[in-house]
Amino acid sequence: MLIGAIFVTLFAGLIYRRGYVPEASPPFEVELHADSEAQVPLGTELLLHLDLAGLPALPTYTVEMTDALGVQVLQEGVGAQAEKSTVKVPRVPRGPYYVRVLQPSGELLREFRLRVLNHR
Numbered sequence: 001m002l003i004g005a006i007f008v009t010l011f012a013g014l015i016y017r018r019g020y021v022p023e024a025s026p027p028f029e030v031e032l033h034a035d036s037e038a039q040v041p042l043g044t045e046l047l048l049h050l051d052l053a054g055l056p057a058l059p060t061y062t063v064e065m066t067d068a069l070g071v072q073v074l075q076e077g078v079g080a081q082a083e084k085s086t087v088k089v090p091r092v093p094r095g096p097y098y099v100r101v102l103q104p105s106g107e108l109l110r111e112f113r114l115r116v117l118n119h120r
Helices: 002-017
Strands: 028-032 037-041 046-051 061-067 072-078 084-089 095-102 108-117
Touching (some): 028 037, 072 084
Parallel strands (some): 037 108
Antiparallel strands (some): 046 084, 061 072, 061 095, 095 108
16 A cells, blocks of 8 residues: 555656646537526536527627526626527536526526536
8 A cells, every 4th residue: 555655646746747737628518408408517617509599689698507596607798690609617516507598688588407417
């Protein structure tokens, strides 16, 4: 066991000295539709493709993401192209989330459900 601890320490020191930085994994892409809940893996950034078909044509929408307790995780303005929009979301803890598309005035236009799971 002592030999294993020494090896791990030496290996960690070697990585540190060489300036090794692990590559960031690409974001997990998911299509969100209002009629279903999307499930995504824990521990990765997300690239959410939002279905905006049937919404009023606006130059920008506000997208917000909250957890089950209503704590806001993200809020940003987005444009739409071909009735879709894409939002990048940082890593979030496991659990249910709500992604809402709002008019600039704050009126709710569409809501999506998203669940972050323990596994990849």
